[in-house]
Amino acid sequence: MGTTSTPAYDAHADWYEGYISGSGDYLRRVHATVADLLGAGEGRCLDICCGTGAHAPVLTGLGWTPVGVDLSGGQLRHARGRLPAARGDAGALPVADASLPAAMCVLASTDLPDYPAVLREVARVLRPGGRFVHMGVHPCFVGAFADWSKHPRVVVDARYADRSHSFDSWNVTGVRVRVGAWHIPISDLVNATVDAGLRLVRVVEAGRGGVPDLLGLLAIRDR
Numbered sequence: 001m002g003t004t005s006t007p008a009y010d011a012h013a014d015w016y017e018g019y020i021s022g023s024g025d026y027l028r029r030v031h032a033t034v035a036d037l038l039g040a041g042e043g044r045c046l047d048i049c050c051g052t053g054a055h056a057p058v059l060t061g062l063g064w065t066p067v068g069v070d071l072s073g074g075q076l077r078h079a080r081g082r083l084p085a086a087r088g089d090a091g092a093l094p095v096a097d098a099s100l101p102a103a104m105c106v107l108a109s110t111d112l113p114d115y116p117a118v119l120r121e122v123a124r125v126l127r128p129g130g131r132f133v134h135m136g137v138h139p140c141f142v143g144a145f146a147d148w149s150k151h152p153r154v155v156v157d158a159r160y161a162d163r164s165h166s167f168d169s170w171n172v173t174g175v176r177v178r179v180g181a182w183h184i185p186i187s188d189l190v191n192a193t194v195d196a197g198l199r200l201v202r203v204v205e206a207g208r209g210g211v212p213d214l215l216g217l218l219a220i221r222d223r
């Protein structure tokens with residue numbers, strides 16, 4: 001389906017490895033939310049857009065067997081020290097139908113121009129009863145439309161409705177100014193999850209200072 005034609009992260013993989021490993025409290029919150037939503041289990045959990053594999057230890061700690069897929073060979077170079085991982089497109093997962101008990105996609109929805117297509121792939125590869133965790137930047141409060149420079153006051157503007165790809169950012173230290181980001185309003189995200197045939201069972205918001213910067217969803221592939 002061609003979610004993206006160029007592995008944009010190839011040029012930034014060494015930077016990303018240091019960025020995500022050094023992201024301290026943020027990474028701890030991501031991991032705590034993933035653990036809370038996914039819970040303990042057995043069997044393979046596919047980390048879609050696994051990047052450098054930073055979340056593999058969380059999956060292992062919960063009892064899952066992590067396996068990854070990512071488009072970027074540069075990212076996979078780092079990931080392969082942490083989990084078995086293959087090069088592949090999230091929009092055409094190299095995985096058989098109804099074969100997985102669990103999958104997750106963490107901090108990557110904004111890298112994908114057609115996240116609804118990825119959610120349909122998730123529904124295809126999950127077994128009945130299988131779990132899917134979406135974890136991403138909070139679509140209401142993080143994006144080209146949000147200025148965090150006066151945190152805890154966060155200013156959101158009319159670009160919230162703009163779904164296009166953008167490099168605009170209130171700061172110059174993150175992923176957004178390097179590779180840009182897509183934006184999915186929260187209604188689009190929830191509706192796409194449900195439309196893919198996944199049953200939404202839990203929502204978690206996480207953040208500092210009252211304004212959440214992360215949103216996590218747990219959805220189940222019904223029988």
Ligand SMILES: C[S@@+](CC[C@H](N)C(=O)[O-])C[C@H]1O[C@@H](n2cnc3c(N)ncnc32)[C@H](O)[C@@H]1O
Nearest residue numbers: 003009049050051070071072089090106107111
């Ligand atoms: C911000 S990084 C997140 C990586 C990892 N999930 C994490 O939380 O650290 C986004 C990742 O999505 C990957 N990606 C982007 N488009 C993709 C696609 N169509 N299929 C698979 N991976 C993709 C990139 O190569 C990159 O590693």
